[in-house]
Amino acid sequence: MKIGICGSHRTGKTTLAQAIAKQIGIDFIKTNSNAIFIQQGLHPSQSLDFFTRLKIQKLIVQQASEIWQVNNFITDRTPIDFMAYTLADVQGNTEVDFIELETYLNKCFTLTNQVFSKLIIVQPAIPLVYETGKAALNKAYMEHLNVIIQGLCNDERLQCQVTVIPRETTDLQERICIST
Numbered sequence: 757m758k759i760g761i762c763g764s765h766r767t768g769k770t771t772l773a774q775a776i777a778k779q780i781g782i783d784f785i786k787t788n789s790n791a792i793f794i795q796q797g798l799h800p801s802q803s804l805d806f807f808t809r810l811k812i813q814k815l816i817v818q819q820a821s822e823i824w825q826v827n828n829f830i831t832d833r834t835p836i837d838f839m840a841y842t843l844a845d846v847q848g849n850t851e852v853d854f855i856e857l858e859t860y861l862n863k864c865f866t867l868t869n870q871v872f873s874k875l876i877i878v879q880p881a882i883p884l885v886y887e888t889g890k891a892a893l894n895k896a897y898m899e900h901l902n903v904i905i906q907g908l909c910n911d912e913r914l915q916c917q918v919t920v921i922p923r924e925t926t927d928l929q930e931r932i933c934i935s936t
Contacts, residue, residue, distance in 0.1 A: 757782065758824070758871055759935075760834035762909070763878035764901035765800075766885075766893060770832040772878060772931050777830045779932060785823055787833035789816045806850050810860060813842045817864060824871050834875060835864035836914075840904040844897070865913040876935045877905060877920045 759776065761769040770786065777784035792815045793800045804812065817838050824831065839861055846852060868875070880898045909918045921934050 757828050757873055759830040759874045759876065760836070760868070760872045761830065761832050761876050761878060762834045762836045762840075762905050764840075764880055764898040764905070766882075766898065767878045767880050768882050768928075768931070769878050771928065772876070772935065773830045773832040775928055775932055776935055780936060783826065783829040785826070785829045785831045787816075787820050787823070787831050789833060789838075792816050792819060804845060806845055806852050809842055809845045810856065813838045814860065817867065821867055821871070834872065835868045836875060836905055836908050839864045839908055840901050843904050843908075844901050862913070865911070869913075869915045872916045874917045874919065875909060875914075877909060877918065878931070879921060879923045881923045881926050 757780075759773075759782075761773045763769050774784050776782075790800050792812055796812060796815070798804070798808075798812065817835060820831075820833065820835070820838075842857070842860065879902050880895065906920070908914065909920075919935060921931050925931055925934060
């Protein structure tokens with residue numbers, strides 16, 4: 757079993773993944789996208805132009821795909837998240853190389869289908885707490901990401917099972933029950 761938790765930043769994905777791993781006895785693999793930003797001299801909360809964002813997201817996908825080559829695990833990020841962060845930066849006047857974007861999106865869908873048997877979407881709901889080095893606490897941006905993630909999880913290119921944790925479910929034990 758390979759489970760991916762998806763959702764906007766600051767929704768409790770890591771906490772949920774660790775709790776599920778402990779309860780069902782599988783490995784927890786932390787996906788550290790912040791490290792890629794730091795290696796590139798950037799911060800996760802800063803605005804990026806599309807081409808910089810795509811470059812960072814490709815590096816994150818590469819790193820994650822390497823650490824996901826084990827059996828029976830749960831992780832706190834998926835290619836769905838990576839696609840959402842890329843797409844969230846596209847605005848009406850954003851300059852985009854659509855062929856490069858489409859290639860990236862197809863690679864992410866393929867990787868998701870190859871690696872994961874189940875995805876769990878965690879929606880924004882828990883109280884927001886600032887932490888140094890974490891992405892911005894912008895509720896509107898988090899909602900934007902949530903909608904993109906839910907849309908990507910309903911795309912015909914996605915082949916794995918998806919469970920959505922209802923927004924009103926904030927208790928960790930209830931989230932675990934829905935997830936397992």
